Amino acid sequence: MKFNKQNKILFLDPNSDHIHADEKVHIVLSPSLYWVKKISIPVKSIREVKKLLPSIFEDVLPDGKYSYSAYKSDKDSEFLIFAYEDKKILDTLVKQNISIANIVSVHFAQSELSHITEAIGVNETQSICVKDGMVILVPRYLTKNSIKLDWNSVSLSNHKIVVQQFAHIVDKKSLYGIFTVLAVLILLVFSELYITNKKSKNISELKDELFAKNSLKPTIAQNQAVLKKYKTMYSEQTKLREYISYLLDLRLKRNEQITFVSFQEAKVIVSFSGTNEKNFSHITSLLKSKKVTFTTSHTNGILNLEILL
Amino acid sequence: MNRINPLYATILLLVVLAIGMLKLSNSRDELKELEKVYKTTNRLSTELTALKDVYSDKGKVKESLQNILKQPVLRSALLKSDFKKSSVNISSEDMDINSLNLLMNKILNTSYNINSLDIKRISDEKVSFKMEIKW
Numbered sequence: 001m002k003f004n005k006q007n008k009i010l011f012l013d014p015n016s017d018h019i020h021a022d023e024k025v026h027i028v029l030s031p032s033l034y035w036v037k038k039i040s041i042p043v044k045s046i047r048e049v050k051k052l053l054p055s056i057f058e059d060v061l062p063d064g065k066y067s068y069s070a071y072k073s074d075k076d077s078e079f080l081i082f083a084y085e086d087k088k089i090l091d092t093l094v095k096q097n098i099s100i101a102n103i104v105s106v107h108f109a110q111s112e113l114s115h116i117t118e119a120i121g122v123n124e125t126q127s128i129c130v131k132d133g134m135v136i137l138v139p140r141y142l143t144k145n146s147i148k149l150d151w152n153s154v155s156l157s158n159h160k161i162v163v164q165q166f167a168h169i170v171d172k173k174s175l176y177g178i179f180t181v182l183a184v185l186i187l188l189v190f191s192e193l194y195i196t197n198k199k200s201k202n203i204s205e206l207k208d209e210l211f212a213k214n215s216l217k218p219t220i221a222q223n224q225a226v227l228k229k230y231k232t233m234y235s236e237q238t239k240l241r242e243y244i245s246y247l248l249d250l251r252l253k254r255n256e257q258i259t260f261v262s263f264q265e266a267k268v269i270v271s272f273s274g275t276n277e278k279n280f281s282h283i284t285s286l287l288k289s290k291k292v293t294f295t296t297s298h299t300n301g302i303l304n305l306e307i308l309l
Numbered sequence: 310m311n312r313i314n315p316l317y318a319t320i321l322l323l324v325v326l327a328i329g330m331l332k333l334s335n336s337r338d339e340l341k342e343l344e345k346v347y348k349t350t351n352r353l354s355t356e357l358t359a360l361k362d363v364y365s366d367k368g369k370v371k372e373s374l375q376n377i378l379k380q381p382v383l384r385s386a387l388l389k390s391d392f393k394k395s396s397v398n399i400s401s402e403d404m405d406i407n408s409l410n411l412l413m414n415k416i417l418n419t420s421y422n423i424n425s426l427d428i429k430r431i432s433d434e435k436v437s438f439k440m441e442i443k444w
Contacts, residue, residue, distance in 0.1 A: 165314075175315050182322040189329035196336040203343045207350055214354045220346070223353055230360035233422055241417050263426035 007104050009151040014092050016123045025098065026156055027106045028113075030122065031137045033092065034084035035061060036110050038133065040077050046070055049079050057083045064088075065171065071111065071159045073133075082108055086164045100165065110135045111159035121146035236266055239309045243268055246286055253282070259302070268307040275303040363420045370421065370444045371397070377415045383408055386438075396424065396443040409436050416440070 008023060013030035035057065043049055053068035061083055069082040093100065109128060113120070119129040119138070126137050127146040140146060210216070217223050240263060247258070247270055255274035262269045272283060277298045283305070287294055294307045362369075374397060377383075378390055386404035390397055404412075409428065416423070427439040 178319060182326060186326050186329055189326060189333055193329060193333045193336055196340050200340045200343050203347050207347050210350055210354050214358050216354060220350065223357060227353060227357050230364060233364060234360060237422060240423060244417060259430045261428040
């Protein structure tokens, strides 16, 4: 009974037999799936090396979208650098019926097999061997005895890569750029939304305060009706005082006098005694010039003036 | 080793952004409307308060009328005043023209709400007087 089940190790080569995996597996990439170089440069960290990789491989690689990897070799200032096409690896995995979800880790043959002393047969026509420290694929007929390797006996190193599933659509940098821009825009929009909602709340509170402070009626319409009533009252009272001042300004003839003044229901009635039925224009002309609406009636020497406010 | 399709992630972010912008637009419209209503309410409240102060302050109107009617020069007019809940009736059956002029001068120069007025000349120097002021 195995309590610690180790995951299977599969060698991925485009020309190998279909391998198929339903369980979790580690993948070792065939040299045909990547480019490798050994370089000596006077830098201290892997990070600095990785920045230089695209330019180092620039003249070597055919057209395509590549990802890069590097690790330090056993010798000082010596690095092993890799370039690989994520799409090519993904296509090979699909062809071999290996689900991405089942892959635990992906390694280069260079990092896992550099210690082998004998050639290893990988398919009918090719073998892997190590030449000058580099793991290479060679035609099978060039190697005398290619052994069959039990891949599950290989002790995997920590040098692994993560195959980007969509690197061929958009590279990581651009993706992060797009996401950052969208995230910033979303942040700005929602911040403004928060501020706007807060302003709305403040204004609502101010409006409620206004209603309470001034003892206003519950609705605007009701308050507008009350205002209309007061405005009518104001207009009427102003006109009343204005028209009374006109009446007081009248130059009456000797026998003429005001005998009655009444105001009720927006109507002012004034009676003038001693007036001539045919000659009272000196009374009405002032009102006409002030554009006052009035009617007149004359009975028994009394002129009755009715002014509408 | 599964990764989310960046296209789906981008679409999701774009949808979130679109929803945010739509909500923001609605929120802005709502704010504009509230500001408009507040301005209207404020203006209305100012006008209404001013007019109420002038015409409906019962205490103020009553006090100032009483002060006018108490004046010694109007004593001879024998004015009667009947204060009710929301109005006052001032009357005199027989007052001289000078008292009438003084009284009318005071009342017309103040913002009272004169509801009715009745002045009848009785003789050359005398009139009868009736007035109702409301608040």
